[in-house]
Amino acid sequence: MWPGCGGRFYWAPESAPPGQARGVAVLFAWVWSDEAQLRPFVELYSSLGWRCLVCHPDLVALYLSEKATSLATGVISELVKELRVKPVPTVLASFSGGSKGCMYKVIQLLAGICEGDATMKDYRLVRNCICGQIYDSSPVDFVSDVGTQFLQKPAVGNLSQSTILRSWMAKVLASGMDTLFPSRIEAQRAEYWHTLYSAAGLGPVLIFCSEDDNLAPCHIICGFARRLIELGTDVKLMKWSDSQHAITIHMKLNTGKL
Secondary structure: OOOOOOOEEEEEOOOOOOOOEEEEEEEEEOOOHHHHHHHHHHHHHHHHEEEEEEEEEOHHHHHOOOHHHHHHHHHHHHHHHHHHHHOOOEEEEEEEOOOHHHHHHHHHHHOOOOOOOOOHHHHHHHHHEEEEEEEEOOOOOOHHHHHHHHHHHHOOOOOOOHHHHHHHHHHHHHHHHHHHHHHHHHHHHHHHHHHHHHHHHHHOOEEEEOOOOOOHHHHHHHHHHHHHHOOOOOEEEEOOOOOOOOOOOHHHHHHHOO
């Protein structure tokens, strides 16, 4: 694992071995997620012979773009090492707030919008291998009331004492950032959505959402899908009425509905 750069990332040990994978899935998890919560998704890709690079962003990466950029730089560096050995199809998969914590910065680095450590040749290698994107209960808007709810409530799991403390810390940070740097936060929000729309050239997009998800409201995600279609992206939207936030795919796999 590589912590201390706005989050942490690692190659899932359960996934296909280096150099033998049929593809690579980069899983951008939600804030405060852990390995156990991502294991069902890793097992899904592993069963298909894919290797998984898992990224867990820190809370600060949602608000401090330099932290998100640092995390994204590390993720791309790992992808370059893997794809130099054997270029394979690569998918970017965002769960809940993972798109804001790191994924959108990966897209910016690959597009040359912000500066990173890799060479243009390496960025081109990664960009040429990306064959699609997946959004599960994502993307989430972090400036609206929805974003505040997201930071105060856990994406998955029970309300333990540590979760309540984390939710309180998140609320304090969100309130402080909105009060002290309102223009900066709003600018980041505009940049975030613009980046996601600009990624229309990174292959087809698969989106999962639920009508009863109050953390990633269906109307926001459907609007995102419509805009991508207008931009010429091949979009597949799968919508259910009763799936929990951030576990849509796993829940449907277990019930045999996917």
